[in-house]
Amino acid sequence: METALAQTKQQRWAGGKSPFQVSYGKLMMWYFLLSDSFTFGAFLISYGAIRFSQNFWVDHNAVFNSFPGFEANLPLAFVSLMTFILIFSSVTMVMAVHEGHKMNQKGVEKWLILTIIGGLAFLGCQAIEWTHLITHTHEVLVDGVIQHWGTTTSHNPWGPHVMYEGRMVATPGPVAFGGYFFGITGFHGFHVTCGVILNIIMLTQTKMGVFQRRGHYEMVEKAGLYWHFVDLVWVFVFLCFYLI
Amino acid sequence: MSETTVHVINHPQDSAHVKRIWKAFWILSIITIIELVLGLTIYQLDKGDPSYSLILFIKGVICILTLAKAFYIISIFMHLGDEIRSMMLSLAIPALLFIWFIIAFLADGNSFKNLRNTDAGIRKYVPQKVMHHAPATAPAAEKENKLD
Incomplete structure (x- = not known):
């Protein structure tokens, strides 16, 4: 028994x-x-x-509190929609891979189309969120003067509040916030874009019957791995920027 | 591309597999909802004057839930759970570097803060209460915090 086990182990690494x-x-x-x-x-x-390293950091619930079409203060609402879109598109992708194992071309096409739609919906949400952050300005006290700032990589209005002319006014927030937020969500969005392009290529090749002729759908599986990774990264981006 | 190796893994029964995928989806959704509830709890607590350790505890729970989500995505959706052990280890062992990575750099950031607040240890740090939101009844807050 032991020798047989050792033999199979050896064979596994014996090449070929x-x-x-x-x-x-x-x-x-x-x-x-x-x-x-x-x-x-x-x-x-x-x-x-x-x-x-900072004594003060931005309050994410104040920054990400809008939902397109609603005026109300809704922290976490829009980003949870984005999270569910991505989780759902991950499920449709794994279903496409599963149909590929069964060599079911129509099934792969159907689930890949749903995955692509999910990816595009996520990118659309991100575009809306970025536009809102950059263009929606807030009152901020800069060098003793009230100004109106959006959230960009160079400045943001999310600093601590101070007393000014009998009311509380925000001061400029930590500059690093904008750079990190737009940098990391942008890099993630770039990955999503690549994933959507990969999935479109997979869909075209499936439709052309390339994988059916090849006898396996392993390319769809590889694109699927990448797509799930994009979802995995979003889980951590969601944690670091929106939850804690 | 003359030779293509068709890689066959032992797939569980078709319906059982589909069931497993949907089960993973529901687990991920429920964990996300719990995270959102905890996130909103922090938001509500922040309106008052919460204890620092309570907030830290809730955030710790959220981090653990996130790791659970990552586990489900990797093992069910990416099928790593179905691969052989040596391949899993070839991915998991390098990933252990993250433990050092996170501890070292967060400690570094914290140390940087302490050095700056105390001028590298030559004076005592007097923490100042900073305001995230404008309170309903504004107390007389000093407009500028001059250096001593």
Whole structure:
């Protein structure tokens, strides 16, 4: 028994086949995603380091409190919609991969289209959010003068409140906030864009019957890995910017 | 592309697999809803004068829930749970660097704050209460905080 086990172990690494029992492309996709997680990790951790080094940090519930079409103060509402869109598009992607295993071309097409729609909806939400942040201005006391600032990479109106002419007025907030927020959500949005493009390529090739002829849908699986990674990163972006 | 290796893993029964996907979806949704409830709890508590450790505790719970979500995405949606152990380890062991990464850099940021607040330890730090929101009845707050 033990010798048999040792033998299979040896054979696994003896060459001629993948010791991990996955194809080269899929393994390399995994290692790419591992390296990409360190890129995102470095961004988010440097954001954390800067945030920990400040005595005052922006109150996210005051910044992200709008929902398009509503005037009310709704913290967390819009971003939870974005989160659910992304989780749902992850489910549709895994269903596409599943239909691929069954060699069901129509099923793969249907679920891929839903995934692409989800990705585009997420990007649309992000565009709305960015536009709102940049163009919607707030009163802020700068050098003793009241000004109206939006949230950009160079300035934001989310600093501590001070007394000015008998009322409380905000002062300029930590500059790093805008850079980190737009930088990290932008980098994530760029990944989503790439994922949508990849999925469109997968859809076209599925429609052309490329994978059906090849005999397997592994390319869809690889695109799926990337797409789930985008969802995974969003979970952490959501945590770092909107929840804590 | 003359040779293509078709990689076959043992797939569970079709309906069982679909069921597992939807189960993962519901788990992720429920965890997200719990996170949102906790986030809104922090928002409500912030209106008053909450204890620092209570807020920190809630944030810690949210972080743990996020890790649970990450686990479900990786193991169910990305099917890493179905791969063989040595491949999982080849991804998980490098990812352990994150433990050092997070602790080291957050400690670094915190130390930077302390050094700045105390001029590298030569004076005592007197914390000032900062206001996130304008209160309903504004107390007489000093307009500028001059250096001593």
